[in-house]
Amino acid sequence: MAIVETRLTGKIGSLTRLQITQFLFGLAIIFAIIKPLLPEFLVRIPVEMILPYDIWLQTLFDFIKDDLGLLTVTRGISSVLEWFLDITANLLYGKRRWPNIGPVPWVAIAVVAAVIGFWLKGWKMALLAGGTFVWVALIGQWKLAMQTMSVIAVAAPMAFLIGLLLGICAWKYPRFQRAIMPVLSILQTLPFFTYLLPAVIFFKVGPTAGCIATIIYAIPPMVLMTTLGLKKVSHEVVEAGHMSGSTRWQMLRYVYLPAARTEILVGVNQVIMLCLAMVVLTAFIGMPGLGAKLLSLMNSLKLGRSFEIGITIVLIAVTLDRLSKAWVVKQPEHFERGTSWFVRHKLLIIGIIAFIVSIILAQFVQVADHITRKQDLSMGKDIDNVIRAILANDIITGVTDWLRWFLITWVLIPFRNALLWLPTGSVILAMAAFGYFVGGRKSALLVVIFFGVIALTGWWDRSMITLYAVISAVILATLIGIPLGIAAARNPKWSEPILLVCDTAQTFPSFIYLIPAIMLFSVNDVAVVFAILIFATVPLMRYTIEGIRAVPSELLEAADMAGATRNQKLLKVQLPLALPTMAVGFNQAIMFAFFMVIIAAFIGTQDLGQELQKTLAGNNLGKNFVLGMCVSLMALAFNHIIMRWSNDRRKALGVG
Amino acid sequence: MKFKYMLSATAMTMAVVSGAFAEDSSDPIIIPIHNWSSQIVMSHVVGQIFENMGNNVEFVTTDSQAVYESVRLGDVSLEVEVWEGAFGASFNAAKEKGGIHAASEHSAVTREDWWYPLWTKEACPGLPSWEALNACAAVFATPETGDKGRFLGGPVDWLKHDQERVDALGMNFTVVNAGSAAALWAEIGAAEKNKRPIVLFNWTPNFAEAVWEGEFVEFPTWVASCNEDPSVGPNPNATYDCGNPADGYLKIAAWDGMKEKWPDAYNTLTQISFTNPQIAQMAKFVDVDEMEPEDAATAWLDANKNIWENWTK
Amino acid sequence: MNDINPVISCKSVWKLFGGNAEKYLASMKKGQSFEQIRQAGYIAAVRDVSLDIARGEMLVIMGLSGSGKSTLVRCLSRLIDITGGEVKVDGQDIMDLNERELIDLRRKKMGMVFQSFGLLPHRTVLENVAFPLEMRGQDRHDRRERAMEVIKLVGLEGREEYFPRELSGGQQQRVGIARSLAIEPDIWFLDEPFSALDPLIRREMQDEFLRLQEILGKTIVFITHDFDEALRLADRIAIMKDGAVEQCDTPDKIVLNPATEYVAKFTEEIEKSRVIHAEVLTKPINGYKLEGASISADATILQLSRQLIGDNRDILPVTNKDGVLIGGMNRQEALNVLLGEN
CATH class of the missing domain: 3.40.190.100 (Glycine betaine-binding periplasmic protein; domain 2)
Structure with missing residues (x-):
């Protein structure tokens, strides 16, 4: 608290921070009021001042691609990658490539998954891991799922290795770290369309490009976690290593990396989850598998089977997530001296035997080998009818029709028009005021530069429409998510199931929400906001629950002893302390919203997403990149301000 | 131009002579599939016809606009649905660069x-x-x-x-x-x-x-220069004052190298032609009857032997 | 203390933290205080320390947290590079060693025990203990054998396949001790090895440590912030404050004659009779004739208390452990120590 207050009253020149904020904000309002009198460049950057960044970038890309011969390099990489992909493809779904021994029967994979699950965390995990693959087979999506898995099986280890190496370099060379951090932040906020197009151009359409895009998408957290883990290794362990006479290589190999195991494995977990999220999206550039099937099902409006695919993806995601998390906490177990090799490796042997038995079984029993369309248990049609019935329910349509009318007429369109009407200078000043209030001169400058660049690219109006959708959705998400989160946090019985729902909603492939959104609200901004809303509410709820639950119990006891009522406790103790955590949730909500607003282009928008989607069919890398950067810069500006606030607040409260 | 023609003619003769009975290469014929059912089923129908003839076939998922560039370069071998309205421009652009041509035209109109x-x-x-x-x-x-x-x-x-x-x-x-x-x-x-x-x-x-x-909806009938010449159509001062053409083409595009590499398959491809009801039937198998595209293709081929068996002769 | 050449010898060692510390040190005037240096933007972790540590000696470095004791010990093993002065180990200036030679020195001569044990969490007890041997490339069988030997020595037999997290704090520190002894080091650094342990365990571990020292007779640099521990273990104690050594002497002398006020503050609360041995109070008798039973030079005043009170002689004869008379002790002086009157 003290820190914040001194910050606020800290004098800069002769003005306090609050005064400067007020001044900037006042200026923004004045700009808006005197809009007709403003010089043109403050209203909108005039066309002749907009530099053709996209053309320059395109020239640069072309130069790198053709003249510097990067294309040959990347095509070389892609043939290596293709070789790996062919192997996993052959093993998992029998693509006719070397080594020509696949496909492995589904029973064998399910059994091995169950054994791994058991090894990592016992029966429940075995059931989940085995059950997931049984479900995939029975529902008739085996081949699709394996097409997807065959890419993950290559992309995840690659992303892991590259991330680990970069992480080690960043930890070892602070200069390299300073250089790579901004790149990583941009990569994490860049819309996925911007990953896809360069991948296609440099690495050929199909699985290779998809694989590359997936790898790049998954690298940043691995780098961050590796660096974090290595930095956290206790200095005594390091000194013990030195005193044991370790050479540099021995230090890294035997001391640092094993000691950073937990963080590195958390990185692995994130790599796997991001790979799964991205690999579905790469369907847009011709990656076969679950994502492609989902797209084609959506193109023929088969909600039931889309839903089933969604379930499959969630199950696979949950399984991989839980397995890798179990691996994080899995500690080596000791055996007494003289325990025989067979006992020590009991599960390994059981796994191998089960694998061989199921392969033999599959030779004789067709169902164990593969399940044909007529044998599967898909209930696509029935689910279809249920979903349609729900979406067309009179009460629901009544509510949605009213909501649509209300939001469109009274909220969204006026807000959108206002944002579009505001002079550029006004918006930038308001953002600067916001930045100044939270983080001082540096933050304000950063925000001004970010938004200034957007203005200079000439995509201002489209960016404002994107921003409008994001802000509208996040505000609605806050209104829904925070009360729900508070309610859930107060009752432990509720918080677990709600967190589970959050997890599921988040792992559902994002574009699956588009169809219900359209069916509920038809093609318009309400559907767009609704689709974003689903995604943005999740982190808000999660962090609210976690923030409130993390309040130390002594504080609650102190409040109880002071005679606080439940509401007083909530308002005076829990919420203030949970606020920094909730801000992190708010930040994530905004990041998710920026991610989803781009996907919402498939509903029909007039924002950056629509332009990005258009670039996907061509080869205009320059424009694609400029558009991507506009999204990224807006996201980064918000990210900077909110995280700054959250960190300051945490410090002020003396937590974390 | 003439020289080029002679070269390819020689190559063709060579292929015919060396193969004695013009055998197809054992490399897989690569057929692109997109994200709508009729195209996927039709691709599998064509693929299964080729497989029946003893060829290797492989399917790749690609973008429906970018595919013409891939056909042109030989990365994929053909494209079974070239829509005049949707893909005419991409197809023509690729054709101008060379390497791709229309192998056949469906009787279906779009x-x-x-x-x-x-x-x-x-x-x-x-x-x-x-x-x-x-x-x-x-x-x-x-x-x-x-x-x-x-x-x-x-x-x-x-x-x-x-x-x-x-x-x-x-x-x-x-x-x-x-x-x-x-x-x-x-x-x-x-x-x-x-x-x-x-x-x-x-x-x-x-x-x-x-x-x-x-x-x-029936708009004023489309005439050739309706979209360029304001005087054409009901509104004398505006372009685009009529409907879209009611009978656009639907073609099959092939990589130029195909006829040399897989002469038999290519020969069959040039004879393939589907009608609107046939295409609708293929789509229906998947979209209404919930079959997988491969099974739908098999079902269609089983039910329509008389139609396609002639093409393979 | 029987070797003329010290094992470790440091001469006006300095360690300053801050940018360009060497340059600042070179240009710094003599006799700058800790505060003055801090105002110049540097933290003086070690300030002009000169110490000699003899073979087989146990030197305890005592000081409160932030006094620079941990830094000093890291300077002696060159875990930290010093800013000025010199540190010689067996006559070799360790600042002259290159990386390879330094690694070699540590592999052959040094062992270190850490406050929070510094065990590698992913390795079993056996693998932890064998770690230094593995680093120097000893073969698997040999290092297993040697590791088992030390594990036995520290009393952890039967736990060698456990992982550190499965052990209690005391047991973990035994692993740390075993690891530091695996290579049979000449010099043994212990950085507050028992501070993280419960008082009861700490006592037990001190006894254990004394037992080991009895067997091994190593040159030891032991760090602690616990004055009682220092008194209990040390041959000599160096008391540090603000990076400088305030006094370095035997426990008796420190207690009896604290050199500075700071040291005196530590000794104030100490029951001196527990620490001071008869030997320290013994003075040459210069021919003065002593009568009656003699007392042992090794006995503390507390141990002699009954005798001191009962006796009525002014001067008591003192003999060393071989029974040779070495002098006489003034009974009144001893009683003063016993009663805390100085």
């Missing part, structure tokens, strides 16, 4: 235009005439369009010039662009329950006609 499901007629009985549609514009009004009617167009990058047509014909409609084909279907699906009147962009052949009965 049409892309404003369309409505049949229940809409109850609210606006004068349909399918466009004047009648314009007269009941209010029926199609929504909160975001005010008192104007709402026309749901395809994604902007399909470049269908709907707004220009609305202006040229002085229609009381606002064009709202969907972001994807799926968005269009979702709208029809949502409208179906309460039989809400709706007019939107659609095309044939596709699965929608098997699911929802409907009709195209």
Whole structure:
């Protein structure tokens, strides 16, 4: 608290921070009021001042691609990658490539998954891991799922290795770290369309490009976690290593990396989850598998089977997530001296035997080998009818029709028009005021530069429409998510199931929400906001629950002893302390919203997403990149301000 | 030009001579598939015909616009559905660069235009005439369009010039662009329950006609220079004052190298031609009967042996 | 203390933290205080320390947290590079060693025990203990054998396949001790090895440590912030404050004659009779004739208390452990120590 207050009253020149904020904000309002009198460049950057960044970038890309011969390099990489992909493809779904021994029967994979699950965390995990693959087979999506898995099986280890190496370099060379951090932040906020197009151009359409895009998408957290883990290794362990006479290589190999195991494995977990999220999206550039099937099902409006695919993806995601998390906490177990090799490796042997038995079984029993369309248990049609019935329910349509009318007429369109009407200078000043209030001169400058660049690219109006959708959705998400989160946090019985729902909603492939959104609200901004809303509410709820639950119990006891009522406790103790955590949730909500607003282009928008989607069919890398950067810069500006606030607040409260 | 022709002629002769009976290469013929059912099934139908002839076939998923560049370079071998309206431009652009050509033309014709499901007629009985549609514009009004009617167009990058047509014909409609084909279907699906009147962009052949009965709006008939010459069409001062062509082509494109590498398969390909009902049937297997594309292709081939067996001879 | 050449010898060792510390040190005036240096923007972790540590000696470095004791010990093993002065180990200036030679020195001569044990969490007890041997490339069988030997020595037999997290704090520190002894080091650094342990365990571990020292007779640099521990273990104690050594002497002398006020503050609360041995109070008798039973030079005043009170002689004869008379102790002086009157 003290820190914040001194910050606020800290004098800069002769003005306090609050005064400067007020001044900037006042200026923004004045700009808006005197809009007709403003010089043109403050209203909108005039066309002749907009530099053709996209053309320059395109020239640069072309130069790198053709003249510097990067294309040959990347095509070389892609043939290596293709070789790996062919192997996993052959093993998992029998693509006719070397080594020509696949496909492995589904029973064998399910059994091995169950054994791994058991090894990592016992029966429940075995059931989940085995059950997931049984479900995939029975529902008739085996081949699709394996097409997807065959890419993950290559992309995840690659992303892991590259991330680990970069992480080690960043930890070892602070200069390299300073250089790579901004790149990583941009990569994490860049819309996925911007990953896809360069991948296609440099690495050929199909699985290779998809694989590359997936790898790049998954690298940043691995780098961050590796660096974090290595930095956290206790200095005594390091000194013990030195005193044991370790050479540099021995230090890294035997001391640092094993000691950073937990963080590195958390990185692995994130790599796997991001790979799964991205690999579905790469369907847009011709990656076969679950994502492609989902797209084609959506193109023929088969909600039931889309839903089933969604379930499959969630199950696979949950399984991989839980397995890798179990691996994080899995500690080596000791055996007494003289325990025989067979006992020590009991599960390994059981796994191998089960694998061989199921392969033999599959030779004789067709169902164990593969399940044909007529044998599967898909209930696509029935689910279809249920979903349609729900979406067309009179009460629901009544509510949605009213909501649509209300939001469109009274909220969204006026807000959108206002944002579009505001002079550029006004918006930038308001953002600067916001930045100044939270983080001082540096933050304000950063925000001004970010938004200034957007203005200079000439995509201002489209960016404002994107921003409008994001802000509208996040505000609605806050209104829904925070009360729900508070309610859930107060009752432990509720918080677990709600967190589970959050997890599921988040792992559902994002574009699956588009169809219900359209069916509920038809093609318009309400559907767009609704689709974003689903995604943005999740982190808000999660962090609210976690923030409130993390309040130390002594504080609650102190409040109880002071005679606080439940509401007083909530308002005076829990919420203030949970606020920094909730801000992190708010930040994530905004990041998710920026991610989803781009996907919402498939509903029909007039924002950056629509332009990005258009670039996907061509080869205009320059424009694609400029558009991507506009999204990224807006996201980064918000990210900077909110995280700054959250960190300051945490410090002020003396937590974390 | 002549030299090039001679070269390829020699190559062909060589191929014929060396193979004695013109054998196809054992390399897989690569067939691209996209994200709509008729194309996927038709690709599998063609693929299975090739496999019957002893060829290796492989399917790759690709983008439907970028595919022409891939065909041109030989990365994929052919494309079974080249729509005049949707892909004519990409196809022609690739053709000009060389390496790709039209191997065959389906008897099916394609049409892309404003369309409505049949229940809409109850609210606006004068349909399918466009004047009648314009007269009941209010029926199609929504909160975001005010008192104007709402026309749901395809994604902007399909470049269908709907707004220009609305202006040229002085229609009381606002064009709202969907972001994807799926968005269009979702709208029809949502409208179906309460039989809400709706007019939107659609095309044939596709699965929608098997699911929802409907009709195209009849605009002033398309004439060649309608979109370039203002004087053509009902409005003397505007272009785009007529409908889209009602009988666009649907072709099969092939990589130029195909006829040398797989002469038999190529020969068959040039004879392949499907009709609108046949294509609709393929799509229906998947979209209505919920079959997997491979199974749908097998089913179609089993049921129509008399048609395709001639092509392989 | 029987070797003339010290094992470790440091001469005016300095360690300053801050940018360009060497340059600042070179230009710094003599006799700058800790505060003055801090105002110049540097933290003086070690300030002009000169110490000699003899073979087989146990030197305890005592000081409160932030006094620079941990830094000093890291300077002696060159875990930290010093800013000025010199540190010689067996006559070799360790600042002259290159990386390879330094690694070699540590592999052959040094062992270190850490406050929070510094065990590698992913390795079993056996693998932890064998770690230094593995680093120097000893073969698997040999290092296993040697590791088992030390594990036995520290009393952890039967736990060699456990992982550190499965052990209690005391047991973990035994592993740390075993590891530091695996290579049979000449010099043994212990950085507050028992501070993280419960008082009871700490006592037990001190006894254990004394037992080991009895067997091994190593040169030891032991760090602690616990004055009682220092008194209990040390041959000599160096008391540090603000990076400088305030006094370095035997426990008796420190207690009896604290050199500075700071040291005196530590000794104030100490029951001196427990610490001071008869030997320290013994003075040459210069021919003065002593009568009656003699007392042992090794006995503390507390141990002699009954005798001191009962006796009525002014001067008591003192003999060393071989029974040779070495002098006489003034009874009144001893009683003063016993009663805490100084």
